[in-house]
Amino acid sequence: MTRVTDLIDKAVAAEFEKPNVRKNGFEQSVLAKQIWREFDEDEQFSVGYPHLIRMINKSAKKLMKSALEKYRTAEFQLPFDLDGAMSIPDGEVWKIRVTESLSMEEWDKALADRLSQYEADGRVLKERQTADRLMKPYWRQHPGWNVGKCLRQIVNDASKKR
Numbered sequence: 001m002t003r004v005t006d007l008i009d010k011a012v013a014a015e016f017e018k019p020n021v022r023k024n025g026f027e028q029s030v031l032a033k034q035i036w037r038e039f040d041e042d043e044q045f046s047v048g049y050p051h052l053i054r055m056i057n058k059s060a061k062k063l064m065k066s067a068l069e070k071y072r073t074a075e076f077q078l079p080f081d082l083d084g085a086m087s088i089p090d091g092e093v094w095k096i097r098v099t100e101s102l103s104m105e106e107w108d109k110a111l112a113d114r115l116s117q118y119e120a121d122g123r124v125l126k127e128r129q130t131a132d133r134l135m136k137p138y139w140r141q142h143p144g145w146n147v148g149k150c151l152r153q154i155v156n157d158a159s160k161k162r
Contacts, residue, residue: 004043005055008052008059011031012031012059012096013063015096016063016064022098023101024095024097025088025090025096025097026096028087028096029053032049056096061083061085064083064098065083065084084099085097086099087113088113089113138150138153
């Protein structure tokens, strides 16, 4: 993955060097398409396009983290930690923006998006915990079963009870 990570980090760094990008951001999907073309077939297969988007976001956050370090001094430490860059909705596209360049409206969008993700993650976690609770008795009896086998048995047992 080193070549992949290097390609992504270099491409993201190059984006941040362009005029006005630190203020206006860049579209992660546009950059992803450029990087995708540089990948060989094996890299495309191993990374996948959705993961590439996440890797671009992670790279931007890492590269811009130092931009926020100037607010930390020996005398004062902020009582929170922020990513150096954030992905925010901008109409129909998503842009990666340097955190310190966000307006209040943009900050609110980023915060609302994160809250939405958190709530969605919570719903997914709750669903998985429910599934786990229902499948565990079957797995205790049949440790070699997979999820599909457990689900079929749950449905089969529920049908018998009716």
